[in-house]
Amino acid sequence: MSSQKTANPAPLGLMGFGMTTVLLNLLNAQIIPGESIGMILSVGFFYGGLAQIIAGIWELKNGNTFGATAFSSYGLFWLTFVFINFFPAMGLVAPITDTALASLVLVPYLFMWGLFTFWMFLSTLKINRAIQVVFLTLTILFWLLAIGHAGFAFVNVIAGYEGILCGFSAIYLAMAEVMNEVYGREVLPIGPITS
Numbered sequence: 001m002s003s004q005k006t007a008n009p010a011p012l013g014l015m016g017f018g019m020t021t022v023l024l025n026l027l028n029a030q031i032i033p034g035e036s037i038g039m040i041l042s043v044g045f046f047y048g049g050l051a052q053i054i055a056g057i058w059e060l061k062n063g064n065t066f067g068a069t070a071f072s073s074y075g076l077f078w079l080t081f082v083f084i085n086f087f088p089a090m091g092l093v094a095p096i097t098d099t100a101l102a103s104l105v106l107v108p109y110l111f112m113w114g115l116f117t118f119w120m121f122l123s124t125l126k127i128n129r130a131i132q133v134v135f136l137t138l139t140i141l142f143w144l145l146a147i148g149h150a151g152f153a154f155v156n157v158i159a160g161y162e163g164i165l166c167g168f169s170a171i172y173l174a175m176a177e178v179m180n181e182v183y184g185r186e187v188l189p190i191g192p193i194t195s
Helices: 010-028 034-061 065-089 099-124 129-149 154-183
Strands: none
Touching: 010 034, 010 065, 010 129, 010 154, 034 065, 065 099, 099 129, 129 154
């Protein structure tokens, strides 16, 4: 039996999620131009997708069901998001040119991710305040984007700013976990829940 300590994969998963979420929502908030989508999809595939899946598998090995479910699921979200954009551009599937049809496709996709995130948020109530902020702001983000794609396009800009907050909250938590472990004490507070 090995007594070797396994590292905490959460900072990797949180950074993969946080950085890609900030970048995508800079686009949603119209801070960066639409031509940035190639860069965002590339980062989304590798850091948002693959890095989170790796973190999810690592959490599975550590026996952390919550972390395994969260990181694997959001890693796969990023891969689906990339391919929703990539397949039509490569001619692998017909592009959806009808805006109303696109809304019919994206609204349930975003709503269901919001619903999943809300249920995951309920589990964060037993973890720490920082992770609660990440999951609550992500739930709101998905549902704002669903509303925005349901014909209220101006809401996508609001979602963009809210998504930037969400992404930076994940980056903060990732760096807090790294720094707190390296220094062996709480350098950046995460608000642990006391029973």
